Amino acid sequence: MMMVRKSKGLGERHIKILGFLGEHQDKGYPPSIREIGEQTGISSTSVVNYYLEQLEKWGYIERDRHISRGMRVVPERLAELGSTFAAPVQALAQAINELIRIPLAGRIGASLPMPVPASDFSYYGPEEGVEIARSLLPAKKAEELFALEVSGTSMIDAMVNDGDIVIMRQISNAETKDGDMVAVWLPERDETTLKYFYKEKNRYRLQPANPTMEPIYIPKEEPLEIRGKVVMVIRKIASGAM
């Protein structure tokens, strides 16, 4: 066989280029091949192109051939790098203006049968949505996420007020882990509630976010549906509330 020296994996120059692409971000347009060369100490445009082709193959960037400055970084791919690399790329990932548009699936309230986003998340046009900075989220895939506007004060005990927007991730009963804050649908009580979820011997403990309030217990026999896991709560405060 053959086993080349460094080959696979990002080399110093890949990092430099990626880093420069990030720094260049605030210019409003991508750099040209020559500009990349100057900044990364590569004298030949063909070499820069060589690396760009690799970055494209690895999936870190996308290019539109024959178009000046026709390239863009792929934030998702970059996010994967996480903190693997130091400063240069770190800063990059954060510099990448990346907003995630989360579909507003509807409203949720004590008695409302909690809506679930279009089963397959297929495609939602210019519907209403909430834009969140990727840097605010737990850096996971943006799919599976949906938002709900809270209607009514029934979730006061979960520290969630009327008008708040909760960002949720689709999750099944099985996937739910102790300590997750989830939206629970209790068919028998015809009630939806947001609580911290804990499995105990033969019951479920639903703990309110407000530490001054007591948990409620649900016997294991009672049906219980986890509709989603709360990832974030956003409260916009208007000028003249109340």
Next chain:
Amino acid sequence: MMMVRKSKGLGERHIKILGFLGEHQDKGYPPSIREIGEQTGISSTSVVNYYLEQLEKWGYIERDRHISRGMRVVPERLAELGSTFAAPVQALAQAINELIRIPLAGRIGASLPMPVPASDFSYYGPEEGVEIARSLLPAKKAEELFALEVSGTSMIDAMVNDGDIVIMRQISNAETKDGDMVAVWLPERDETTLKYFYKEKNRYRLQPANPTMEPIYIPKEEPLEIRGKVVMVIRKIASGAM
């Protein structure tokens, strides 16, 4: 004097161009003059350039001459348009990937002497900050904004929990209007609290956000300092809370 027909103000073509710049946003790089022409029904590159120069003069975009696709929209300027124009620009403003980086000024807690951002908001480097989508904010200037991380559960009654991040706008006592949710510093009680603020005959009423809780009254004689107005509250919920 002279008063030309339409002149001053954005015309249909300006709007179209601005709109196209927005739509083109997700490509990752700006369009070329010719591309703009095609999409907006302008056959001559010089005419497109003509409009771009105007948009630049009006401050809607910035250009880097002699650089392919060297232009970018100025979100702040665009935000001013507000809902003045219909769909096209509306969508634009929202499509503009624009994150606002709000400096994290520090922590706030019942007994902590609430920190205030670097007096003049001069310049803050890569300090910690929170990135918010402009579309989530009340579309005002991003300056004057700062964020605080809440420490402790002393503001539970304001529906704000330990770890929450509150986005605030600097505001003086005089500017405060009834109904604003503000951070109030009570020197005599050595206490900082978040409450809805109301002026009454000879006292101030500080109303908790949680409707089930009673307001507290501060006699007008007692010193009271409004440190900021709460614009938004963000709660990130970790997987294994509690």
Next chain:
DNA sequence: ATCATACACGAACATGCGTTCCATGTCAAG
């Protein structure tokens, strides 16, 4: 009427900038 100005075209020109091809250097496998 006459002129200045805003609005529009389209062609020509001069770079900007991506692409391609050829030559060279390096290191590991055979």
Next chain:
DNA sequence: CTTGACATGGAACGCATGTTCGTGTATGAT
């Protein structure tokens, strides 16, 4: 040592794209 994938340069080549200029047409102002 030879071979070959990998890494770099450098210089052309040629389309991509911004800029400039000559022209033409409304509309107001004088």
